[in-house]
Amino acid sequence: MTRSRWSAADVPGQKGRVAVITGANTGVGFETAKVLAARGASVVLAIRDADRGKQAADRITADVPGADVRVQRLDLASLTSIRAAAGELRAAHSRIDLLINNAGVMYVPRQLTEDGFELQFGTNHLGHFAFTGLLLDLMADVPGSRVVTVSSAAHRQSGDLDFHDLDWSRGDYNRTAAYGRSKLANLMFTYELQRRLSGRNGTMAVAAHPGGSDTGGSRASVSRQSPLFRAAFAVVRPLLIQPAEMGALPTLRAATDPAVQGGQYYGPHGLAESRGYPKVVKSSARSHDLAAQRRLWSASEELTGVTFPV
Structure with a gap:
């Protein structure tokens, strides 16, 4: 398999490694968990609904006999x-090798988290920020x-x-823009x-995106759009949507x-990064604004009460 067509077959052995994956009961997260379990990792499915998590774990162990999967x-x-x-x-764990922040909510009407944050920003960013900060010291001295x-x-x-x-909290809520901001x-x-991890025994922070993946979340987000949008999307869907197994490859x-x-930032190599095998892609100039990154970090620490050991 050439590197331009990097696939699940290229995932190296993961025996002895612990991988924690949020939102891994369905879609891209589930496919990521299944591949890592098949390569020998001890996989933790970090999921809101424990019953659905148990069902997902059972599906993985049915496909991968002997897999070490916990909820x-x-x-x-x-x-x-x-x-x-x-x-x-x-x-339960003295070390974590992989923390995959995968879970998210998408294009929902304005709602608040338990702590009063706008739901998409609060879940997709602040929740993962806090979760990472509380676990990072279990990763900081783990090579790779x-x-x-x-x-x-x-x-x-x-x-x-x-x-x-x-x-x-001010002005009209735009759920599409709110998702994009998260x-x-x-x-x-x-x-x-x-930047904060640089020079610390090889621990890295990396980003990925799945492109247009056929998941429950993506189907639900389309269903919330206007009839005109849904009709137009049905026409272009074959060009933009790929199976969840392919959508998991950039993360893997x-x-x-x-x-x-x-x-680095990984995404599909095809048209508009919507589908295809994974490669390094570029994010917007806005995402590289150093002052905004640092301001977001400070705001996130203040809002969550979580500080990082870096």
Whole structure:
């Protein structure tokens, strides 16, 4: 298999490694977990609904006999749940090799998390920020450990982060822009985390995006759009959407390819990065704004109460 067509077959052996994956009961997260389990990793499915997590674990072990798959309840819309989950993981594991921040909500009407944050920003960014910060010291001295955060091509459609109104409490709520901002925040977090990790025993922060993947979340997001949008999307869908197994490849490559470098961003190589095999892609100029990255980091620490050991 050539590197231009990097696939699940290129994932190196993961025996002895611990991988924690958020939102891994379905879609891209599930496919990521299944491949890592098949390569020998001990996989933790960090999921809001424990029953669905158990069903996902059973599906993986049915496909991969002998797979080491466990379920950890985690609600990223609750700082209490995040702290509890991190505490339970710390009690169960002395090290974590891979933390894959995959879970997310997409294009939902304005809602608030348990702690009063706008739901998409609170879950997709703040929840993962806090979860990573509470686990990072289990990774910092583990050679080859990586934090992989899943963003989206939608980060380009977000506009600037409004640091005076991160919760969209003023003006009309735009769920599409709110989602894009949360995905922009994922990238800014990755780049700032990598800068802080530089020189620390090889631990890296990397980002990925799945392109247009056929998942329950993507189908639900389309169903929320106007009839005209849905009709137009049905026409172009074959050009833009790929199976979840393909959508998982950028995450898998970011997590396991020995050639990966910290601060890289992986996505599909095809038209508009919507489908195809994974490669290094570029994010928006806005995502590389150093001052905004640092301001977001400080705001995230203040909002979550979580500080990082870097």
